Amino acid sequence: LMMLTKKLIEIRSILLSIDHNETLKLPSIVVVGSQSSGKSSVLEAIVGHEFLPKGSNMVTRRPIELTLIHTPGEDEEYGEFPQLGLGKMHDFKKVQKTLVDMNMAVPDTECVSEQPIELRIYSPNVPDLTLIDLPGYIQISNKNQPESLKTKIEELCEKYIRGPNIILAVCAANVDLANSPALRASRKCDPLGLRTIGVITKMDLVPAEVGASVLRNSDYPLHLGYIGVVCRSPENVTGNMTSALIRNEEAFFQSHHLVYNQRDIQVGTATLRHKLMNVLEQSMGRSLYSIVDAVQQELEEARYQFKVQYNDRRVTAESYVAESIDSLKHNFKDFATRFGKPQVRHEVRTMLEQRVLDICAEQYWSDPKIAELPKASIDDIYWLYKIDLASAALTKSGIGRSTTQLVVDVLMSNMERLANADPFSFHPDTRKKVMSFTSEILRSKFLTTSDQVENTIKPYKYEVEVTDMEWAEGVKRSVGLLEKELDMCDQMASSLKNAVGKKKLKGAIKYLLDQEREDGRRQERLRQIAEEGGSATEEQLFSLEDEDAIKHTFYNPKILEKAREALFLRDRAMILKYRIAALKSRQCKSAENKQYCPEAFLNVIAEKLTYTAVMFIQVELLNEFFFQFPREVDNRLVYQMNRRQILQFARENPPIQKHLDLQERKNKLEDVMDKLSYLVKRQADRQARAKMG
Numbered sequence: 001l002m003m004l005t006k007k008l009i010e011i012r013s014i015l016l017s018i019d020h021n022e023t024l025k026l027p028s029i030v031v032v033g034s035q036s037s038g039k040s041s042v043l044e045a046i047v048g049h050e051f052l053p054k055g056s057n058m059v060t061r062r063p064i065e066l067t068l069i070h071t072p073g074e075d076e077e078y079g080e081f082p083q084l085g086l087g088k089m090h091d092f093k094k095v096q097k098t099l100v101d102m103n104m105a106v107p108d109t110e111c112v113s114e115q116p117i118e119l120r121i122y123s124p125n126v127p128d129l130t131l132i133d134l135p136g137y138i139q140i141s142n143k144n145q146p147e148s149l150k151t152k153i154e155e156l157c158e159k160y161i162r163g164p165n166i167i168l169a170v171c172a173a174n175v176d177l178a179n180s181p182a183l184r185a186s187r188k189c190d191p192l193g194l195r196t197i198g199v200i201t202k203m204d205l206v207p208a209e210v211g212a213s214v215l216r217n218s219d220y221p222l223h224l225g226y227i228g229v230v231c232r233s234p235e236n237v238t239g240n241m242t243s244a245l246i247r248n249e250e251a252f253f254q255s256h257h258l259v260y261n262q263r264d265i266q267v268g269t270a271t272l273r274h275k276l277m278n279v280l281e282q283s284m285g286r287s288l289y290s291i292v293d294a295v296q297q298e299l300e301e302a303r304y305q306f307k308v309q310y311n312d313r314r315v316t317a318e319s320y321v322a323e324s325i326d327s328l329k330h331n332f333k334d335f336a337t338r339f340g341k342p343q344v345r346h347e348v349r350t351m352l353e354q355r356v357l358d359i360c361a362e363q364y365w366s367d368p369k370i371a372e373l374p375k376a377s378i379d380d381i382y383w384l385y386k387i388d389l390a391s392a393a394l395t396k397s398g399i400g401r402s403t404t405q406l407v408v409d410v411l412m413s414n415m416e417r418l419a420n421a422d423p424f425s426f427h428p429d430t431r432k433k434v435m436s437f438t439s440e441i442l443r444s445k446f447l448t449t450s451d452q453v454e455n456t457i458k459p460y461k462y463e464v465e466v467t468d469m470e471w472a473e474g475v476k477r478s479v480g481l482l483e484k485e486l487d488m489c490d491q492m493a494s495s496l497k498n499a500v501g502k503k504k505l506k507g508a509i510k511y512l513l514d515q516e517r518e519d520g521r522r523q524e525r526l527r528q529i530a531e532e533g534g535s536a537t538e539e540q541l542f543s544l545e546d547e548d549a550i551k552h553t554f555y556n557p558k559i560l561e562k563a564r565e566a567l568f569l570r571d572r573a574m575i576l577k578y579r580i581a582a583l584k585s586r587q588c589k590s591a592e593n594k595q596y597c598p599e600a601f602l603n604v605i606a607e608k609l610t611y612t613a614v615m616f617i618q619v620e621l622l623n624e625f626f627f628q629f630p631r632e633v634d635n636r637l638v639y640q641m642n643r644r645q646i647l648q649f650a651r652e653n654p655p656i657q658k659h660l661d662l663q664e665r666k667n668k669l670e671d672v673m674d675k676l677s678y679l680v681k682r683q684a685d686r687q688a689r690a691k692m693g
């Protein structure tokens with residue numbers, strides 16, 4: 001019989017899950033009343049279980065959207081919190097505990113929250129109803145309950161008691177109805193009393209005649225009337241609380257049946273239940289056509305948007321995940337084909353050539369005797385020793401570690417780039433995972449690779465054989481490098497000039513050179529002083545320092561610093577030109593003379609080191625990494641994801657989330673529309689039958 005309510009409650013739940021918007025609202029019963037008016041007791045009597053939070057400390061702080069689902073023929077009774085996903089709760093003590101926790105999660109400073117708690121109760125003993133329990137009105141405000149709280153609760157209730165909702169105004173029989181905030185609120189938004197049911201609790205606390213006159217209330221007549229109940233269960237009940245309660249209530253009204261058993265008076269929880277079912281069914285029936293219109297409109301809009309924005313293209317979280325992973329793998333493959341031996345060789349060679357330049361600069365170019373090198377005799381021990389030292393500095397500098405590290409760094413930065421590419425910019429966690437197993441793979445290969453490289457270059461630490469061709473190549477490369485270095489010197493010098501100003505820089509340089517000469521003279525003077533008298537007198541030292549002070553005022557230290565740099569660059573350029581000429585000279589035509597041409601010799605070694613290192617890095621590190629990475633993508637990303645994670649991943653991407661949301665909204669509206677069409681048809685059939693009958 002109550003088919004419509006049941007179906008519409010189902011529809012209501014679906015609509016609530018798409019949005020809480022005003023147009024798609026189906027009626028519900030809203031329970032309002034003062035604190036301690038017996039609101040919870042009434043609700044529990046309807047449900048037949050004790051499950052609401054009790055206590056004096058403002059226990060209901062959030063609206064509870066209570067959906068009762070009648071399950072005829074079933075044995076089990078249980079509650080469910082769809083927002084929490086905790087599954088079926090057969091123990092109503094646990095339901096109560098959960099409600100207490102969810103209410104207490106609202107901080108004391110806020111006191112009430114508008115966020116409703118959804119609770120569904122499935123039972124063969126409940127009617128199909130939707131009820132919304134609201135925080136009780138408070139009368140007096142005290143220190144713990146400020147005036148603002150009173151207003152806050154009133155505003156919250158006002159929001160819920162709007163049409164098409166049915167208002168269940170709960171008042172205690174022993175409190176003057178004129179003072180009932182529930183009735184006052186109802187009168188405001190339902191002045192004709194068309195959708196308000198009055199529930200008078202605690203009938204046992206007033207004499208029967210008084211009770212009856214309260215129920216006949218003529219000061220504020222309600223179209224749906226007042227119903228009197230007694231909802232206090234007797235003390236010391238064991239077993240079924242509800243049946244004890246109902247027996248208690250029945251016994252009470254029975255004992256006053258002369259007063260209460262009259263046509264214009266309604267009493268008892270059972271009556272209340274029936275009333276609620278009937279009223280809700282009628283209200284649902286009235287709402288049917290308007291909700292059909294509203295859903296139809298929303299559906300058309302959703303369909304239109306889906307067509308316009310996505311050209312009706314459907315997307316699933318799964319397909320999105322698959323596409324994203326494919327694009328990662330594709331980008332990786334692309335990178336792997338472009339990053340082969342030649343690229344690794346280039347990286348390693350560049351690093352080692354730089355090291356050669358550093359060694360030359362340190363050991364040769366800053367050697368004051370460098371000008372004498374070309375004229376030194378072939379067995380000059382100084383230069384022979386030096387070339388050995390320089391090549392050892394290169395070969396014994398931890399080539400295995402540094403070349404492997406270099407390639408690892410290049411790989412990591414490229415992988416970083418891949419992991420940051422679309423769509424992974426939306427998925428920081430996945431990006432982190434990718435980087436973490438990338439570095440894990442590389443780390444696991446690091447030691448073997450660097451040991452291998454170090455082992456295979458070992459011979460070069462003791463002896464390097466050089467063919468004529470290798471030598472010629474080495475000379476050519478080192479000339480090229482030195483020319484590049486020279487270019488850089490020139491560039492830096494000219495940018496210094498631009499920064500400081502040509503004239504100013506020149507002046508500062510001249511000053512520095514004078515100073516140097518002066519310093520030389522001063523050293524000389526100090527030496528003389530030392531020779532003459534053993535040590536400088538105070539006065540002599542003072543005069544020297546004073547001179548310093550005067551001169552320094554002309555140039556600020558920053559400019560002098562630049563001038564020093566310029567001087568250094570000038571000297572370096574000079575040496576480089578000189579060394580380029582040396583490398584191009586007859587002396588450097590043969591490897592026999594390697595001690596005269598350290599730049600070329602070190603370059604030949606660097607090339608040999610590069611060749612060997614790259615060979616092993618390629619085999620031990622690169623190939624292994626390229627092979628393993630795609631497999632780890634499958635193992636660590638794809639196979640690990642459950643349905644929930646797949647959805648979460650898809651929703652991290654805002655455009656995809658929007659797409660999924662609209663699609664889901666459209667699907668749900670279509671589902672609702674199907675269900676509604678069936679109901680409309682059934683309703684029409686029934687009306688037709690009624691007419692004929």
Ligand code: GDP
Nearest residue numbers: 035036037038039040041201202203230231232
């Ligand atoms: P709420 O704050 O409005 O939810 O009120 P409760 O349902 O918690 O009830 C407040 C107090 O009134 C409790 O101590 C109940 O036992 C008591 N109470 C509720 N209904 C009745 C009733 O019908 N008769 C009597 N005598 N007491 C009741």
